[in-house]
Amino acid sequence: MRFGGLVAVSDVSFDVRPREILSIIGPNGAGKTTVFNCITAFLRPTAGRILFEGQEITGLRPDLVVKRGIARTFQMIRLFPDLAVDENVMIGLHARTRAGTLDSLLHTPLHRQEESWAREETFRWLTFVGLESHAHYRARELAYGNQRRLEIARALATAPRLLILDEPASGMNPAEKAALVQLVGRIRDSGITVLLIEHDMSVVMGISDRIIVLDHGIQIAEGAPEAIQRDPQVIEAYLGREDEA
Numbered sequence: 001m002r003f004g005g006l007v008a009v010s011d012v013s014f015d016v017r018p019r020e021i022l023s024i025i026g027p028n029g030a031g032k033t034t035v036f037n038c039i040t041a042f043l044r045p046t047a048g049r050i051l052f053e054g055q056e057i058t059g060l061r062p063d064l065v066v067k068r069g070i071a072r073t074f075q076m077i078r079l080f081p082d083l084a085v086d087e088n089v090m091i092g093l094h095a096r097t098r099a100g101t102l103d104s105l106l107h108t109p110l111h112r113q114e115e116s117w118a119r120e121e122t123f124r125w126l127t128f129v130g131l132e133s134h135a136h137y138r139a140r141e142l143a144y145g146n147q148r149r150l151e152i153a154r155a156l157a158t159a160p161r162l163l164i165l166d167e168p169a170s171g172m173n174p175a176e177k178a179a180l181v182q183l184v185g186r187i188r189d190s191g192i193t194v195l196l197i198e199h200d201m202s203v204v205m206g207i208s209d210r211i212i213v214l215d216h217g218i219q220i221a222e223g224a225p226e227a228i229q230r231d232p233q234v235i236e237a238y239l240g241r242e243d244e245a
């Protein structure tokens with residue numbers, strides 16, 4: 001991915017295996033979010049290809065990528081702050097409904113059916129992330145850690161087979177991070193593959209099946225957490241500089 005004269009990501013090639021938790025780590029500006037933006041079609045890569053379940057999705061369109069089964073959260077939280085918590089989740093469900101605006105205006109049976117289905121699904125995902133008692137708050141009224149969980153609930157509501165999380169633990173306190181680790185484990189146990197960017201090494205090392213390391217847009221290592229922690233190039237590029245970050 002090239003931005004004018006800047007090559008943000010080059011030499012990156014990896015597979016995500018079904019039902020694994022794969023993390024991408026690397027220093028600030030390494031190109032991690034850019035990789036996610038390319039996968040989710042927020043950016044069209046200037047070279048290279050992205051395949052999902054055997055089909056090319058490069059540059060498709062963000063909403064169509066969601067329909068194919070890939071959902072994401074954002075490094076900078078993107079909620080509708082003035083909408084209720086449950087309404088934010090319903091927006092995720094929208095990708096899966098069939099009734100159009102006309103159905104909803106005319107209160108057709110399809111619309112009514114989908115409405116009760118949507119209420120059940122919303123409650124299911126709010127419960128899954130532990131926010132069911134906050135359903136009628138405005139999103140902006142939630143504590144920061146809960147806003148991150150709400151973003152995850154909205155993403156899950158699109159029924160993804162791949163969930164992409166960009167720094168979900170950022171800004172969380174230790175108790176919230178522990179709950180997040182547990183939540184991501186439950187997401188994977190439910191059959192969803194997880195691709196994760198995270199700076200907190202206790203979260204990354206505890207949760208990942210595999211880790212990919214980026215530095216200056218180049219993939220410098222790939223392996224199990226124990227191997228990554230011992231890799232001299234990784235220590236040099238990233239882990240060794242952690243205290244300066």
Ligand SMILES: Nc1ncnc2c1ncn2[C@@H]1O[C@H](COP(=O)(O)OP(=O)(O)OP(=O)(O)O)[C@@H](O)[C@H]1O
Nearest residue numbers: 003006008026027028029030031032033034035075
């Ligand atoms: N839309 C854009 N236009 C121009 N440059 C961009 C754009 N998005 C990212 N970049 C640049 O690409 C490089 C990689 O950025 P990216 O956000 O992917 O890094 P990152 O690894 O996610 O970093 P961080 O850990 O700080 O989130 C940086 O130099 C950044 O300034």
Ligand SMILES: [Mg+2]
Nearest residue numbers: 032033034075
């Ligand atoms: Mg980033």
